[in-house]
Amino acid sequence: MTRKRLIVVGGDAAGMSAASQMRRLDRDREIVVFERGPHTSYAACGIPYFVAGLIEKPDALIARTPETFRERYAIDARTLQEVTAIDVRGRTVQIEDRREGRAYAMDYDDLLIATGALPFVPDVPSIDAEGVFGVNTLESAIALRRFLENRQPRKAVVVGGGYIGLEMAEALNCHRGLSVALVERAPQVMGTLDPDMAALVGEAIRDVGITLRLGETLSAVETDDQGRVRAVVTDRGTVEADLVVLGLGVRPNTALAADAGLSLGVRGAIRVDDRMATPTEGIWTAGDCAETFHLVSRQPFHVALGTVANKMGRVAGINLAGGEARFPGVVGTAVSKICKYEVARTGLLEAEATKFGLDFTMATVKTRTRAGYYPGAGRIHVKLLAEKGTGRLLGGQIVGVEGAAKRIDVLAACLHGRMTVQNLVDMDLSYAPPFSPVWDPVQVAARALLKEV
Incomplete structure (x- = not known):
């Protein structure tokens, strides 16, 4: 048989x-x-950290x-x-x-x-020049790391301000010590965030010393006589570079x-x-x-x-194999990091809630990741969206320092359970000064939002 x-x-x-x-x-x-x-x-999500040198060997x-x-x-x-x-x-x-x-x-x-x-690869002159890299596979990451170690570039341009672009900018700037410019054609980084929360990420990027060039579109790559990249050209100027990394999404x-x-x-x-x-x-x-x-x-x-x-x-x-399993769907949960700053999101953005005809409201709070008196307490911004009338939670976004991003999992669990803002306020979340204030930041945001719904 x-x-x-x-x-x-x-x-x-x-x-x-x-x-x-x-x-x-x-x-x-x-x-x-x-x-x-x-x-x-292989763990593709680990590629930026291999490029950064935090992970020694690709194996x-x-x-x-x-x-x-x-x-x-x-x-x-x-x-x-x-x-x-x-x-x-x-x-x-x-x-x-x-x-x-x-x-x-x-x-x-x-x-x-x-x-x-x-990966998206823009159709512009010399996009395949020596020193231009995409980082969508382990093979491409190994090639980029080899270039960094052998050529010792000093100036890098990262094209694209989404998750891949931010993580590569972190790898090159915060860990490799390169001068980095990030070019993004949209008016904000991270199109997966609302503009007000994306603005906080933009501030964080500038805070670590990365030059942020928003509203600029890549139009060409310039090369020297040997075909090596020497600059990128946008619709608003020229940026010197001996390394270009494409992070335009997939x-x-x-x-x-x-x-x-x-x-x-x-x-x-x-x-x-x-x-x-x-x-x-x-x-x-x-x-x-x-x-x-x-x-x-x-x-x-x-x-x-x-x-x-x-x-x-x-x-x-x-x-x-003849079994019975089902994949119910997703709520769009994702996290990222840019040096000391953490970014997270889940559920719907304002634009998406509007597109789907939902009557919604929102609240944004700024508080601390830990008890204010505890060493290392840092800023965290939490934004929540909820449906008016029903109070059903629709989405959440978080920007802050260490300890901020993984709080998004509480919100993701609420979305999976179709819970309301009141349910979130009532949740029995853990507390100790090294981990959070008495009221966790997601519950502080929920209390503020409760007044609106």
Whole structure:
């Protein structure tokens, strides 16, 4: 009897989580994973800290090597193998062996697409010059770190003011000691925050010595006679640089799925149900390439986060093994750090609440991370949004120093439970002077918001 075969396209968070979970539940199924890069199952979120030098060796970011998957889990993980086409009717995939330069085909019974996301790369002159780096893979991070150590650049420009851009600016400025300018075409950094909270992040960026250039669009990269970067040109001037890092965000990597005729949804992500099954029989998807559902707006949604990818992969693996699991959705929780400052958000922004026709109000408070008399107490700003009338919490944002960001998890839990502002005020949260004031900052904000709802 021929064993049924699962093919997984993509060997990182979602793909390997699904393959591993399926193997735990089904010892007999043949599992083949194709990964176009040289690494499997690595912590992409740790890349900025590897670049910063806080993590010494890239191997520390690798959870399991292809050899481990093959020898310990009987998962045939093949690196430098790119799936180039899917034949839905014939249930086959075409593969290009990037190591040997040959092409071949393989049939499947089930197919999991976990192709992740691709970075935005602006179409401007000399964007591929020596000294210009994207940092979306471990391979690219290793190349950037090698450049930093061998070339010893002094001036860097980071293009993009989202999570990736901020974390790379921190790595280069706070840890590597480079002079850093951050160029962002929007009028604020972090489009995932409301403008007033993003302004606090902007102040924090300037406070650590990073030059912030808002409302500027990259138009070209200038090079010297040897083709090495020497400056970036924007619509408002020229900025000297011997290193450029692109941190413009990512988009779902779904060209393969689209070419195969699969249905796409929000931001071009692959449409999928809560079991991670696509409308096409035998094809599943998970991770940054997959659409999900926002539990507050109750609308289809897309987010590229390792936490979400791992959970999606686990759900897909259980269902592929014949079990029953569902991925309910997300509330858009994320945290980041820029030197000593921490940033967090969850739920809806003002613009999103307005877009979905919600009648809402908000409150913002400034208080302390610890009891005011305790050493090390620092500033924390908390902003909450709630629905008028019902008092249902809709979202929250936090900007502060050490101890600020992880408080967002309390708000995320409230959103998952569809709790009200009064529920948040009534929660029995912990207290001791080294950790918070008597009233935790999220509850101080909730009390202020309670007056409005």
